[in-house]
Amino acid sequence: MIYGIGGGIMSTVIPREAKSVYWPKGGADMQDRAAKTFTFGYDLTDNNAYEPDGQMIVTGNKTRMVHSAVRHLLPQSPYWKAVADETIPISNMDILVTFHSTGTFAHKKMKEWGIKMSAAEEDAFLHHWQVALHLLGVHDQYIPATWADAHAQSDQVLTPILSPTMEGKELAEVLLGLTAQIDLGVTRGFLNEFVRYQLRHDIGDWLGLKRDYISAATIKNGWPLYIKFREGLLPIAPVSTKLFDKLIKSIAMAFLNKGESGKTTPITIPDGNRAS
Numbered sequence: 481m482i483y484g485i486g487g488g489i490m491s492t493v494i495p496r497e498a499k500s501v502y503w504p505k506g507g508a509d510m511q512d513r514a515a516k517t518f519t520f521g522y523d524l525t526d527n528n529a530y531e532p533d534g535q536m537i538v539t540g541n542k543t544r545m546v547h548s549a550v551r552h553l554l555p556q557s558p559y560w561k562a563v564a565d566e567t568i569p570i571s572n573m574d575i576l577v578t579f580h581s582t583g584t585f586a587h588k589k590m591k592e593w594g595i596k597m598s599a600a601e602e603d604a605f606l607h608h609w610q611v612a613l614h615l616l617g618v619h620d621q622y623i624p625a626t627w628a629d630a631h632a633q634s635d636q637v638l639t640p641i642l643s644p645t646m647e648g649k650e651l652a653e654v655l656l657g658l659t660a661q662i663d664l665g666v667t668r669g670f671l672n673e674f675v676r677y678q679l680r681h682d683i684g685d686w687l688g689l690k691r692d693y694i695s696a697a698t699i700k701n702g703w704p705l706y707i708k709f710r711e712g713l714l715p716i717a718p719v720s721t722k723l724f725d726k727l728i729k730s731i732a733m734a735f736l737n738k739g740e741s742g743k744t745t746p747i748t749i750p751d752g753n754r755a756s
Contacts (some may be wrong), residue, residue, distance in 0.1 A: 482589045483521050484731045486678035487582040488514075489652055492681050494577060494641065498648035500569040503552050505750045510654040518686055521582070538610075540615030544749040547575075547616070549749050553726065554671035557753040563647070572618050572678055573637065580634035587627055589678065591709050602627060607750040652687045659730045666723075666730045669697040674727065677703065693716040698723070 491497050506513040517676030521538055523529060529536040546571045554560050585688050587605065590597060597605070606627055613623050624630035656671055669692025676684040677699050709717050 481731060482586045482678070483582055483726055484647070485675050486589060487585045487658075488518075488655060489675050490581045490585065490642070490679055490683070491578065492648035492652040492655070493644055493686055494581060494635045494638070494730035495645050495648070496566060496574055496641075497578060497581075498563070498567065498645050499560060500550065500554065500574070502651055503557050504554055505752050505754055505756050507651075510651060511658055512746075513659065514655060518744075524608060527684055529608060530611065532634065535604060537614065539617065539747065540612055543615050545749055546747060549751075552683065553750060559754065559756065563645075572622055575613065575616055575618050576622060577638050577641070578588055579613055580630065580638040582628045584627075584638075585632045586748070588631065593704070594711065596711055597705065606630065627662055647688055652689075656689075666727050667695070668725070670698075670723075673699055673738055723728070 491501070498598065501507055501513065506516075520543060523535040523539045524532055526536070528534040538611075551568055555567060567668050575725040583606075587602070608623075614620060619627055624633050630655075656668065656675070659666060659668075659671055669690065672684065673692050673695040675689060676696070698720060702718060705714065705718040706721060706724045708714045710722060
């Protein structure tokens, strides 16, 4: 939930990331691109992520190779060069910004929502991201050592740069449209409002997300109760439980390999850029 329609949509208002996703070859097929991105998250959070039977070391190295190819190819794109404010994409800073829109953002939301985490679980959550960042080539001196460091770094490098772009608005529309292919009774208005609930209303406005005030009220009042129920703090399921269950299922089915197994990582090396 947090990675998909929180951090995933936040990525569309990170200007450099939105442009570096939109203009490579993969940007022309965002459902496939999203499947690969969210499978990275699946492999990272698997219990055996870094064990011999886990996928994350392979996935991390494949992703690093893709980044290398994009660094070579994207500067050759006249479309990217016309809008980019950097000469080479996907720097250490860019990767750290992406981490903060996913890992640090997830930690923040879980704390805000009252999801129970022991100190050991919080440390483990950060550690698996630290290893992932190392695999992606981020220099160790830039990788936050604690969650306090991560949130401070996020405030410095992520929060101030959020802004709309043409590329980001189109990417957000494609990503949010993926769930429309999974008919589980979750309306687009409800999805729009959950994005606004996780992020900020100005981000929703930048992306042109139409308001649905009934859904907004349902989320504001129902989501905290849903979390308490799932955390074992409420003995009886709130009336909105089935709706939120449908939302979670639809997001998982839309983003994890087009509804197929989330345990595979079909990452391939790009051989060109987006045509237009």
